[in-house]
Amino acid sequence: MLEPNVIQSSVSGAEREQAFVEWLAGQDYKDKYKKDVTRTLAGYMRSGQLVAQFLGTANAFEVGGRAVVADAYEAIKSDNTNVTLHYLPSAALSQYEKFLGELESGSSAETTTDNDYGDAEFLADVYVETADLDDMKELLRRKKNLILQGAPGTGKTYAARRLAWCLMGEKDDGRILFTQFHQSSSYDEFVIGYRPDGDGGFEVAEGVFVEFADKAAADPGRDYFLIIDEINRANVSKVLGELLMLIEADHRGDTVRLSVGGREFSVPANLYIIGMMNTADRGLALIDYALRRRFAFFEMEPALAHPSFRASIAGNEKMVALVGAVEKLNEVIASDPALGSGFRIGHSYFCDANADARLVVRYELAPLVREYWFDDAKKADDEIEKLRAAVK
Secondary structure, eight states, rough: OOOOOOOOSSSSSHHHHHHHHHHHHEEEEOOOHHHHHHHHHHSHHHHHHHHHHSSSOOOOGGGGOHHHHHHHHHHHHOHHHHHHHHHHHHHHHHHHHEEEEHHHHHHOTOOOOOOOHHHHHHHHHHHHHHHHHHHHHHHHHHHHHHEESSSTOOOHHHHHHHHHHHTTTTTOOOOOOEOOOOOHHHHHHTTTEEOOOSSSSEEEEHHHHHHHHHHHHTTTTTTTEEEEEEGGGOOOHHHTTTTHHHGGGGGGOEEETTTTTTTTTTOOTEEEEEEEEESTTTTTOOOOOOHTTTOOOEEEOTTTTTTHHHTTTTHHHHHHHHHHHHHHHHHHHHTTSOOOOOOOOOOOGGGGGSSSSSHHHIIIIHOOOHHHHTTOOOHHHHHHHHHHHHOO
């Protein structure tokens, strides 16, 4: 436990509380969250008792030193009582630390920090147009569930995390759960199931989704994001079970009894799901229509002609030439009835401006092209030779 270290100044606790309330009013959180955070810091809620235990005072607003609050925040995060109180004490201290930091620097709530992340940062990182970002944000806000689909190398995984940051307004990986589906993914590990208890028996254990949903439900003023890579590598309906209904936007907050353990469970409205799906892997399962209805699908296009992408490789002449050759190859791929636009080659293969374009062709693109035309070796050889010619 931290020693009491209340910093005395000309600013009273009441004045600091009022300033905090005004500052928090300008933040993009729900009203109930703002109220609970303030009451926790002021010691009016049970969650405030834990804050007092680590700060040494019943009213956190009597503490004006950011370092003291930061130490308490770090100490309180792992405390079991913090979990029992649905993470509200740590959330309150996190907000208060941020407020004090802005006071110390003399900045306002509009100040940009290294963790701030918005539309401008997303568009600088991800090669899409402004209209595309607007569409993704609107789809995710409305449907709650979004799948980024596209060919290899279109930056789906890279974009997913940044889309979550963009909607949060900051880089906060503590509110992101990243997982990957595979052929062995199951309801037991994702939702709830039985696990060995170490004594020769079994006990009910909640899966990663239920744990993360509980965390989001305990912090309703902020958004949380579940990112599922390779979502179509698993039997998604089997993995989700009764969650297939609960994840639907219109059923957020509805309660069902889980088939294992009998617990009442609901998916909170502030939990968003972003999945990634490879459209070029013939071996992956198709998404069934029941699941499709619950998701919006956004196509991630190859950004080979995007001005920012072209600028990033401008210093590598052979890479520029290779990208030009791949653009022509993509036209061939898109026009092939056995392939189509979902098999086009994405820009991620060429994002390293210092890479040897010859090696990219030989060890990355050539095997992919041979896989595409596995039943027509001459066609594959002809297209690979065009790529080789571009980097000679």
